């Protein structure tokens with residue numbers, strides 16, 4: 598059983614997890630993109646760019662790694678990164694709207710939902726918009742399943758039976774989608790899942806919501822909204838992107854006061870990253886080697902052997918053991934791995950050990 602929602606992408610070396618920002622027009626997608634990559638365009642550029650896709654890197658700055666680099670005197674700090682893309686949810690092509698094919702290529706979606714008044718737009722209705730976004734993904738998957746089923750039916754009529762197993766699974770998917778349910782909520786045995794893996798279904802991808810509140814609303818409204826938006830799923834954050842944008846231009850102390858009026862302690866990036874990575878089932882481990890302190894993003898429940906392979910296949914192949922101390926324990930002993938060893942918090946772990954968030958690992962291997 599996997600807790601991560603995005604693997605197996607992360608286990609492959611050099612591959613970056615890609616997040617696609619989706620949502621209805623004028624919900625704040627580009628504002629979120631800018632807030633996350635830390636590069637706000639001027640308003641006029643912003644609108645001129647409206648129909649293009651923005652792509653950028655989201656650097657996962659981690660205070661723990663900064664601290665480790667300081668303690669170990671590392672000259673270089675390498676944070677992990679996510680790829681982030683901002684697309685129009687539907688693009689207009691002639692009179693038709695269509696969903697961009699790039700949608701298939703991301704590992705996860707972040708959907709921005711408007712909860713502020715905008716001139717000439719209907720009053721905000723976040724629950725309706727969430728439903729609309731989900732149904733858009735479901736509908737698109739249903740069309741693909743249907744086309745594929747028709748193709749197999751034709752083959753079967755000609756007496757070719759190879760597609761039969763796939764057909765049976767597709768029929769289940771079709772029924773699920775007909776009921777307007779997302780494929781990510783469907784439980785199927787891995788052997789059946791394998792049969793349709795290549796389709797890159799959109800409703801199978803994890804989705805995280807950013808509810809974009811009016812900057813004049815306060816903490817009471819945030820509490821109210823928390824209640825109406827599926828709280829059991831824990832797959833959303835509430836923010837006001839306009840406010841977050843303005844905050845970047847303010848003094849540190851004024852910023853803290855403003856954030857507090859919404860009941861937030863951390864910045865958008867911090868809140869977004871911690872909630873989103875947690876939802877996606879991702880954890881970070883650290884290595885400090887030579888001149889470099891580095892963070893690695895992996896799926897929860899990854900054994901040490903596979904985590905080693907994330908760094909280099911040679912380390913996985915020649916794996917002997919992992920010396921591990923968690924950042925929290927390291928904080929208590931403080932200054933070096935030698936010290937940690939002396940204090941008994943540095944452990945030897947075998948290849949089956951499940952790497953935990955915040956582990957500092959020194960892999961021992963033989964070539």
Ligand SMILES: Nc1nc2c(ncn2[C@@H]2O[C@H](COP(=O)(O)OP(=O)(O)O)[C@@H](O)[C@H]2O)c(=O)[nH]1
Nearest residue numbers: 622623624625626627628713810812837838839
């Ligand atoms: N009042 C208000 N306006 C916002 C907020 N977030 C974004 N906007 C404005 O809404 C408009 C559309 O935002 P944009 O990010 O371009 O939306 P997109 O079409 O989803 O990419 C811009 O004028 C933004 O300044 C917000 O939190 N409050």
Ligand SMILES: [Mg+2]
Nearest residue numbers: 626627628647
């Ligand atoms: Mg935009």
